Amino acid sequence: MxxxxxxxxxxxxxxxxxxxxxxxxxxxxxxxxxxxxxxxxxxxxxxxxxxxxxxxxxxxxxxxxxxxxxxxxxxxxxxxxxxxxxxxxxxxxxxxxxxxxxxxxxxxxxxxxxxxxxxxxxxxxxxxxxxEFKKQVGEPGMAAVLGLSAGAVKAVLNDQTEVFVANYNAPDQVVISGLLAQIDRLEPLLKEAGAKRVIKLTVSGPFHTxxxxxxxxxxxxxxxxxxxxxxxxxxxxxxxxxxxxxxxxxxxxxxxxxxxxxxxxxxxxxxxxxxxxxxxxxxxxxxxxxxxxxxxxxxxxxxxxxxxxxxxxxxxxxxx
CATH class of the missing domain: 3.40.366.10 (Malonyl-Coenzyme A Acyl Carrier Protein, domain 2)
Structure with a gap:
């Protein structure tokens, strides 16, 4: 054919x-x-x-x-x-x-x-x-941040070492990954910066960080x-x-x-x-x-x- x-x-x-x-x-x-x-x-x-x-x-x-x-x-x-x-x-x-x-x-x-x-x-x-991460550090997590650019997300993360940008999916969609407790603390800050939604993902590790x-x-x-x-x-x-x-x-x-x-x-x-x-x-x-x-x-x-x-x-x- x-x-x-x-x-x-x-x-x-x-x-x-x-x-x-x-x-x-x-x-x-x-x-x-x-x-x-x-x-x-x-x-x-x-x-x-x-x-x-x-x-x-x-x-x-x-x-x-x-x-x-x-x-x-x-x-x-x-x-x-x-x-x-x-x-x-x-x-x-x-x-x-x-x-x-x-x-x-x-x-x-x-x-x-x-x-x-x-x-x-x-x-x-x-x-x-x-x-091992769960035992030594805490529960891992990832979250999709919708409606915010990667630069704006990085500004909120502010070079801390517990959460990182893991996926650059689209101009207004990135995924962050790291310690779940820190992601929870960052969520309201991301929304204040303009994120439309922060969607938690079910994962077993801080992937791509x-x-x-x-x-x-x-x-x-x-x-x-x-x-x-x-x-x-x-x-x-x-x-x-x-x-x-x-x-x-x-x-x-x-x-x-x-x-x-x-x-x-x-x-x-x-x-x-x-x-x-x-x-x-x-x-x-x-x-x-x-x-x-x-x-x-x-x-x-x-x-x-x-x-x-x-x-x-x-x-x-x-x-x-």
Missing amino acids: EFTTKIALLFAGQGAQHPGMAKELYTQHASVRALFELASDVCGKDMKKLLFEGSEAELKETINTQPAVTLASLAGMVGLRMAGVRSEDIAWVAGFSLGEYAALAVADVLTAEETFRLVYERGRIMHHAGN PLLSKASLEFKSVITGLRFASPKVPLYSNVTGGILSTGKEIQHHLSEQISHPVLWQGIISDAQTRFRERVAVEVGPGNVLSALMRGNGANYEMFRCMQMPEVEMLLARMQE
């Missing part, structure tokens, strides 16, 4: 998970079932049972969430491949935080087996780091010695907000990603300027990234690929 329109692929991150994700794809495709078996072998747990029968509480545990969301996203990609989408039909790829690992697999930087191994280790390390520097170093030891191939399609980095072109660059920045803020606004801004294609697919559970496209004023047509009717609409658009 020949397509006249290229697509961008956006891969979901932690927080998008839900029970039953990728079940239709599992039923339809033997290749997806094989992918589930591979993930189960690598992670040492029954991934089919976790995704289809696991409770929301089980899926929210970081050690489970990371391989589960990655598996659902790669299952979505299998569905696209089976429908006829080829690497040459992809304009660029990006993943939100954890989603960057699914993007690495799709760009042929890592094999599926290597990807599952890394996200399992990443989840284990971050799960342990969150527990210097508070996880030790976890970042531990993960660096995991990826040292692993070969990262150069991407076969343009691949965006959460750490730089730009495109990485070599395996060495990717390996270096992955070790920083755990403790570095997600520069999603920068990714979307660069893609708007760099690429002429205006069709994107949110791969994996949820629709957070579609909403962030709108939040960044990006004039993309957004599609999803987790169910067959969605794929059929996408294919029709790619043939126009």
